[in-house]
Amino acid sequence: MSDEEFTEAVQRYSDMLFRIALSCCKNRSDAEDIVQNVFLKLFRHEGFFNDEEHMKSWLIRVAVNEGRRYLSSPWHRRVTCPMDDESLAKEGILFEIPEQSELFFAVRSLPPKYRIVVHLYYYEDYRVGEIADILGVRETTVQTQLMRARQKLKSKLSEADYEF
Numbered sequence: 001m002s003d004e005e006f007t008e009a010v011q012r013y014s015d016m017l018f019r020i021a022l023s024c025c026k027n028r029s030d031a032e033d034i035v036q037n038v039f040l041k042l043f044r045h046e047g048f049f050n051d052e053e054h055m056k057s058w059l060i061r062v063a064v065n066e067g068r069r070y071l072s073s074p075w076h077r078r079v080t081c082p083m084d085d086e087s088l089a090k091e092g093i094l095f096e097i098p099e100q101s102e103l104f105f106a107v108r109s110l111p112p113k114y115r116i117v118v119h120l121y122y123y124e125d126y127r128v129g130e131i132a133d134i135l136g137v138r139e140t141t142v143q144t145q146l147m148r149a150r151q152k153l154k155s156k157l158s159e160a161d162y163e164f
Contacts, residue, residue, distance in 0.1 A: 001045070010039055013056065016124065017063045023119045024067025024112055034066045057134050060124075064116055064135060071112060106156045114149035117142055 001009075017038055021031035041062055049055040107118055120126045120134065128146070132139040 001042070006039075006043055009042060009055065009059075013059050014039075017059060019123065020060060020063045020116070020119060021067055023108075023115045024064070025070050026108060030070060034063060034070060037066050038062045057130070060120070060134050061136070067112070067116070102157065103153075106153050109156065110149055110152055114145055114152065117145045118149050118153075121146060 014035060017035045018031055021034035021038075022028065025031055025034065038059060042059065045058075049058065107115060110118065116135070117131055120131045121128070126134070128139050128142045132142045135142070
């Protein structure tokens, strides 16, 4: 991969990979580290990509793996600093419309395996089959995770309605 191709890939995919990493680890600095590791692996990658879509799915797969590696690391298990609502507001992650903010925090509270499929399906517009290929699981697993995530979100959001 030439320097120009690498620079173009960084510019094109850094935001998407950051959002995926942030959905995995819920921490801005750790998400930036994950994205940096992904691009480092891309830079060192000696294989060949068939097309842009192949590179994009490879990058997503590496980001998901790096996120999982981070979540299973002893460092993460001992030292966690989850972002609270105040720190998110300082970083401008709160939304003008309360429902969007409420949905964001509901998705953020899902377990990692549900967060990643919800993100890929709803925010990155991948189909179930593509998500299954990227994550290396069966389509039925992705469908089940999406169904369970929707149920959890529905229950969280309906509980929030009763709190007001």
